Amino acid sequence: MNVLVTIVLLGALAMWALAVYTRLANLRTRVRNAWRQLDGHHDDAHARATYNVMVDRYNESLEAFPANVIAPMSGFKPARRFEIQNPADSSPN
Numbered sequence: 231m232n233v234l235v236t237i238v239l240l241g242a243l244a245m246w247a248l249a250v251y252t253r254l255a256n257l258r259t260r261v262r263n264a265w266r267q268l269d270g271h272h273d274d275a276h277a278r279a280t281y282n283v284m285v286d287r288y289n290e291s292l293e294a295f296p297a298n299v300i301a302p303m304s305g306f307k308p309a310r311r312f313e314i315q316n317p318a319d320s321s322p323n
Contacts (some may be wrong), residue, residue, distance in 0.1 A: 243264040250300045261309050268312060278312050286308045 264281040271277050289308045291302045300306075 246296070247300055250297050252289060254288075254301060254304070254306050257284070257291055258306065258309075260284045262287050272312075272314070277313075282311050285311050300313055304320055 241294075261281070261284045264277075264284040268277040268281045269275070291297050292306055292308055
């Protein structure tokens with residue numbers, strides 16, 4: 231009986247980890263698709279906003295439990311937001 235309970239618990243844990251992994255993979259795909267929409271259209275404010283929203287959702291998911299346990303083992307890394315730099319801001323002080 232104990233073996234059966236252990237097998238059921240391990241199966242449930244594996245399904246839970248797979249669900250977390252799948253969610254992260256879907257979010258990462260949405261970030262990549264938003265980047266493709268943005269690529270070449272950096273002046274499109276809507277495309278930038280959409281990309282940054284997807285990045286924020288993905289990055290927040292990486293930081294939240296249980297994804298913060300699964301993500302490092304699965305190779306998920308935070309995405310960078312798209313920021314337009316003002317040339318005046320990049321001058322050294």
